[in-house]
Amino acid sequence: MSISGQAQDKVVLVIHGGAGTILKKNMSDEKEAAYEAKLREALEAGYAELSAGKTSVKAVQATIHVMEDSPLFNAGKGAVYTNAETQEMDASIMRGHDKEAGAVAGVSTIKNPIDAAIAVMEKSEHVMLAGTGAEEFAEKQRVTIVDSSYFKSEVRLKQLKRVQDHENAVLDHDGDDRGEFDGSENEFNIDYIEDKKFGTVGAVALDSSGNLAAGTSTGGMTNKRYHRVGDSPIIGAGTYANELVGVSCTGHGEYFIRNVVAYDVAALMEYADMTLEEATAKVIEKQTEMGGKGGLIALDKDGNVSLPFNTSGMYRGWVTESGEITIEIYEAGE
Ligand code: ASP
Numbered sequence: 175m176s177i178s179g180q181a182q183d184k185v186v187l188v189i190h191g192g193a194g195t196i197l198k199k200n201m202s203d204e205k206e207a208a209y210e211a212k213l214r215e216a217l218e219a220g221y222a223e224l225s226a227g228k229t230s231v232k233a234v235q236a237t238i239h240v241m242e243d244s245p246l247f248n249a250g251k252g253a254v255y256t257n258a259e260t261q262e263m264d265a266s267i268m269r270g271h272d273k274e275a276g277a278v279a280g281v282s283t284i285k286n287p288i289d290a291a292i293a294v295m296e297k298s299e300h301v302m303l304a305g306t307g308a309e310e311f312a313e314k315q316r317v318t319i320v321d322s323s324y325f326k327s328e329v330r331l332k333q334l335k336r337v338q339d340h341e342n343a344v345l346d347h348d349g350d351d352r353g354e355f356d357g358s359e360n361e362f363n364i365d366y367i368e369d370k371k372f373g374t375v376g377a378v379a380l381d382s383s384g385n386l387a388a389g390t391s392t393g394g395m396t397n398k399r400y401h402r403v404g405d406s407p408i409i410g411a412g413t414y415a416n417e418l419v420g421v422s423c424t425g426h427g428e429y430f431i432r433n434v435v436a437y438d439v440a441a442l443m444e445y446a447d448m449t450l451e452e453a454t455a456k457v458i459e460k461q462t463e464m465g466g467k468g469g470l471i472a473l474d475k476d477g478n479v480s481l482p483f484n485t486s487g488m489y490r491g492w493v494t495e496s497g498e499i500t501i502e503i504y505e506a507g508e
Pocket of ligand 1: 248374405406425
């Protein structure tokens, strides 16, 4: 979906809370209301920063904080479990006008990984720090550190167990070691697919100086091993911003890395002169052809927004300059 900034009030902030198998028929009214309320709160937090004349980076940070602090999303507090029953979180930020960027990968004790990514951008000479080194740096920069017990939850642990049971079952039955399923909606598969749904969070903001910033934060994928890192902390893959556009992605990270998705949107606009809508449609088409499930949010310098995805849903929303909020979850028409 794309909304033209010319036709209406321009969009100043757009967010996602992950794409995946999100079907209305599997959603209770309470759960839907809880997601909508949290997405609204996140948009309001970022909009308050923009209205106060703060930068797009501050708006992205405030927005992502709300989602990182909520157990509803796979980031911060709600980060999914690794195979070793730990959390390993990734986050990144990019500022469009000077192309400064920061990222952390595989951190386990940082309450709000987006803060650590911003600290890397603003206070280090590096772009990406990983693991305990990133934690040590973050602590020195007074980023809030928590005990790893802060991230523990029964719900996420159960999810891990279901994914592990399911993947073992597949290994046993047909030797498919990729842990992929055909998507058929029998009862056994539903939980697996639900548990695998990608709940990463992201935001792109446009501030009153016309500067864009994009940020993404995630717990990665349930049951991941070997310190697997997805696209979210990789500048150009999961997050990108320049003077023209800001992009944050969600989905099966390996495909987003291989297609350098976030940068591809910007490159198509810059070099092929595509509109935001054309560029994002092209990129998602490429993802779909390759089998990469997910979606993205993109906001350009004129306040046009595009939120395409090739899954059944994506938690998403945007707010215009005058403060009008829109929130959507499912495919259009559902
Ligand atoms: N893209 C993330 C990853 O692969 C997952 C997600 O979007 O939820 O780590």
